[in-house]
């Protein structure tokens with residue numbers, strides 16, 4: 001028996017990185033999983049690699065989370081192809097880092113659109129099904145950057161907004177049996193952080209070693225670290241927890 005037997009989970013931006021790690025964990029624990037990402041082929045390829053068990057299924061859906069019609073179509077497909085919707089993780093993300101004076105309007109709009117509007121559209125579409133069945137788990141992805149981070153005026157604002165969004169949905173949706181929480185990761189080794197290293201002209205291992213040195217546990221995080229916490233928040237063991245943001249950062253925000 002897995003904790004997610006008979007449950008359907010949707011994870012956005014899950015063709016790789018943290019999202020794929022979470023999708024893997026949910027599948028290992030019995031869920032049927034829909035991987036949503038911009039490119040349908042990449043999403044389907046990732047779904048094909050998930051360790052589904054028993055009667056569970058995995059599908060990949062191409063969807064831009066910042067586009068309402070695309071989101072509505074994706075959620076409709078999840079419900080028709082997987083037979084329901086119980087868990088949503090709003091994980092899709094992009095960075096367009098720059099100091100304020102160099103940040104373009106496009107850099108600002110894209111980051112807001114993917115993180116904030118994406119979480120809004122997906123949560124709105126998903127809650128219609130969750131409220132009707134009086135059961136649901138929504139997990140948003142914030143960041144330690146929410147506390148402020150040089151060169152990330154757009155991203156840190158969006159990730160701070162995600163925490164406010166999480167509190168508000170927690171208040172609104174609790175009576176419908178829906179828990180809404182957020183995870184704020186610290187440095188997690190993925191293609192996103194590798195791309196940041198490349199942009200700064202630092203090799204990946206040096207960049208990771210620097211990040212490891214800036215937290216008390218002296219290592220970087222991996223998608224599995226986020227997946228373990230996501231599994232707890234998606235499970236019935238967290239049914240008295242809502243509106244919270246849990247920092248999963250090796251204690252980096254303590255220093």
Ligand SMILES: NC(=O)c1ccc[n+]([C@@H]2O[C@H](COP(=O)([O-])OP(=O)(O)OC[C@H]3O[C@@H](n4cnc5c(N)ncnc54)[C@H](O)[C@@H]3O)[C@@H](O)[C@H]2O)c1
Pocket residue numbers: 012013014015016017018019036037038039063064065066090091092093094114118141142143144184185186187188189190191192193
């Ligand atoms: N890696 C870290 O250190 C770290 C730290 C804190 C927070 N986060 C957050 O965790 C989440 C996942 O990060 P990651 O490191 O795995 O990144 P990643 O770049 O490896 O993966 C992000 C995925 O999101 C997808 N995506 C982007 N825009 C999309 C859109 N409009 N619609 C659908 N999918 C879209 C991408 O195609 C990609 O597959 C993001 O929200 C990120 O901001 C990451």
